[in-house]
Amino acid sequence: MAPGASKVLLTDLASGGTSRVPDNYIRPEADRLNLTEVKASDGSSIPLIDLQGLFGPNRDEIIRKIAQACQQDGFFQIKNHGISEEMVQAVLNIAREFFPLPESERLKNYSDDPMKSTRFSTSFNFKTEKVSNWRDFLRLHCYPVEEYTHEWPTNPPSFRKEVGEYGTRVRELVLKLLEAISESLRLDRDYISKNLGKHGQHMAMNYYPPCPQPELTYGLPGHTDPNLIAILL
Numbered sequence: 001m002a003p004g005a006s007k008v009l010l011t012d013l014a015s016g017g018t019s020r021v022p023d024n025y026i027r028p029e030a031d032r033l034n035l036t037e038v039k040a041s042d043g044s045s046i047p048l049i050d051l052q053g054l055f056g057p058n059r060d061e062i063i064r065k066i067a068q069a070c071q072q073d074g075f076f077q078i079k080n081h082g083i084s085e086e087m088v089q090a091v092l093n094i095a096r097e098f099f100p101l102p103e104s105e106r107l108k109n110y111s112d113d114p115m116k117s118t119r120f121s122t123s124f125n126f127k128t129e130k131v132s133n134w135r136d137f138l139r140l141h142c143y144p145v146e147e148y149t150h151e152w153p154t155n156p157p158s159f160r161k162e163v164g165e166y167g168t169r170v171r172e173l174v175l176k177l178l179e180a181i182s183e184s185l186r187l188d189r190d191y192i193s194k195n196l197g198k199h200g201q202h203m204a205m206n207y208y209p210p211c212p213q214p215e216l217t218y219g220l221p222g223h224t225d226p227n228l229i230a231i232l233l
Contacts, residue, residue, distance in 0.1 A: 009106070010122050010136045011099055014209030021213045025132050027221075035215050047073055052080035054180065066177075067184035078177075083169050088233065090158075091166040097156040098138060099207040105155050109138065117141040117202075118151035124220075134217045136207045142167035143201035163203070170231055171201055177229065196228065 013022070047069040054062050069076035098106070111119035112127050118140050123132040141148045145164050153159045175193060182191040193199075208219040 009103065009110075010134065010209055011106070011207060012103055014211070019212050021134075021211065021216045025134055025217045027131050027217055031221075032215060033218075043077065047076040049076050049078050050080050051078055051082070051176075054176065063180050063184050066180050070181060070184065081173055082176075083166075083173060087162075087166055087169065090162045092233070094156055094159055094162050095138075095205040095207070098153065098159070098205065099136065101155060109153055117148060120153075133220050134208060134211050134214075135219050136209070138205045139202060140167075140204075141200070141202045143171055143199060167201065167203055170203075174201075174229055174231065192228075200227075 047065070049062065049065050049069065051062065053059065066076070106120055109118060109120040112121055112125075113119065114125055120136070120138045122136045123129060126132060138153070140152060140163070142164070145167055149160050149164055152163065178192045179189045182189055182193075185191075206219070211217065
């Protein structure tokens with residue numbers, strides 16, 4: 001843990017009832033969102049693909065829809081993906097329980113080293129960035145799961161079990177999607193998976209505390225993830 005780390009955690013700053021965004025979180029005026037121009041979306045414009053029947057007679061049609069979404073949008077929603085609602089809620093509850101834990105408990109996993117495979121931190125790279133982001137996060141490497149679970153938090157008590165099971169099921173889902181994407185490109189079903197080299201997987205739990213001046217800052221600015229595929233919950 002870095003010296004003075006407890007002073008930079010956003011969770012504790014926000015819970016203290018701050019009435020203004022600290023200067024290091026305020027983005028340049030030209031870089032801010034105009035919240036009056038932001039329109040809410042019900043998600044209907046994002047392709048929704050039903051994976052029911054992916055390994056049945058509807059496979060060709062589902063792959064066609066995946067191809068269309070990848071080409072035209074670059075992302076899509078899925079349903080009937082095989083991960084139970086109970087498992088989804090369990091991992092969401094784990095995240096909700098972790099971030100309000102006492103500071104001393106959360107700091108057991110604190111690090112400002114972006115290369116660490118398990119770390120709790122704030123913003124993105126608090127040591128080097130000029131403007132910080134309005135979020136705390138817990139980032140975990142989770143494949144192969146048995147190589148990393150010993151690094152994960154032990155509080156909440158079910159963290160390792162619930163997150164480990166969820167990560168394993170998400171990996172299974174990703175491999176199915178990669179097979180479908182390979183086929184949509186008229187490649188062998190296992191082409192992408194075979195050509196990835198060494199596989200990796202990580203998970204990020206993000207917490208965006210209530211912000212007294214949301215027009216001045218971002219939870220996260222626009223960015224590109226440096227990985228093949230991302231599953232958002």
